[in-house]
Amino acid sequence: GQNIDQPTEMTATEGAIVQINCTYQTSGFNGLFWYQQHAGEAPTFLSYNVLDGLEEKGRFSSFLSRSKGYSYLLLKELQMKDSASYLCAVKDSNYQLIWGAGTKLIIKP
Amino acid sequence: TAGITQAPTSQILAAGRSMTLRCTQDMRHNAMYWYRQDLGLGLRLIHYSNTAGTTGKGEVPDGYSVSRANTDDFPLTLASSVPSQTSVYFCASSDGRGGNTEAFFGQGTRLTVV
Numbered sequence: 001g002q003n004i005d006q007p008t009e010m011t012a013t014e015g016a017i018v019q020i021n022c023t024y025q026t027s028g029f030n031g032l033f034w035y036q037q038h039a040g041e042a043p044t045f046l047s048y049n050v051l052d053g054l055e056e057k058g059r060f061s062s063f064l065s066r067s068k069g070y071s072y073l074l075l076k077e078l079q080m081k082d083s084a085s086y087l088c089a090v091k092d093s094n095y096q097l098i099w100g101a102g103t104k105l106i107i108k109p
Numbered sequence: 110t111a112g113i114t115q116a117p118t119s120q121i122l123a124a125g126r127s128m129t130l131r132c133t134q135d136m137r138h139n140a141m142y143w144y145r146q147d148l149g150l151g152l153r154l155i156h157y158s159n160t161a162g163t164t165g166k167g168e169v170p171d172g173y174s175v176s177r178a179n180t181d182d183f184p185l186t187l188a189s190s191v192p193s194q195t196s197v198y199f200c201a202s203s204d205g206r207g208g209n210t211e212a213f214f215g216q217g218t219r220l221t222v223v
Contacts, residue, residue, distance in 0.1 A: 030207075050209065
């Protein structure tokens with residue numbers, strides 16, 4: 001079956017750096033997405049990786065290793081507004097998005 | 110503001126009753142999706158539509174039906190609701206289904222079946 005694994009919850013301190021990991025096993029691979037979802041709101045797009053390596057977007061970076069079925073989202077200079085769930089999703093061979101359960105990130109002052 | 114609009118925002122429904130969740134987008138996206146989100150589980154695809162006039166079943170289609178009469182609207186119908194359909198429902202759209210096309214989500218409908 002297809003599977004996306006990510007930690008359920010993480011805690012970090014304001015101003016620090018946090019890395020959220022995602023491992024996947026899917027039938028085919030057409031890219032990996034990270035979304036942010038604040039409580040009670042809709043998911044919003046953060047990043048897309050299809051080739052190995054690091055993609056940087058301001059305070060957020062996303063890394064992909066296709067051979068290892070692994071990605072991480074790196075958040076720097078954490079702010080209180082970064083408290084949210086972070087969803088990892090992979091497009092499979094049918095271009096269907098397979099979603100992880102999400103990682104709830106708690107930021108403490 | 111362009112985007113996806115879902116209605117209603119929340120609803121309490123008696124088991125056995127039918128209900129239609131509405132979804133409208135004004136981005137002229139070809140592909141539209143209905144997901145349900147339950148605590149501890151990832152978003153699960155209920156039904157999708159690659160273009161107006163076509164629909165397909167997702168991972169959890171039982172108990173739900175959809176139609177896609179035009180590009181903008183993609184309603185989801187529960188013909189005879191059951192408590193296990195209590196969930197948050199998200200409608201989404203994307204400009205095609207290619208690799209790098211991101212999905213845009215509506216604000217969600219919180220449905221409670223009692």
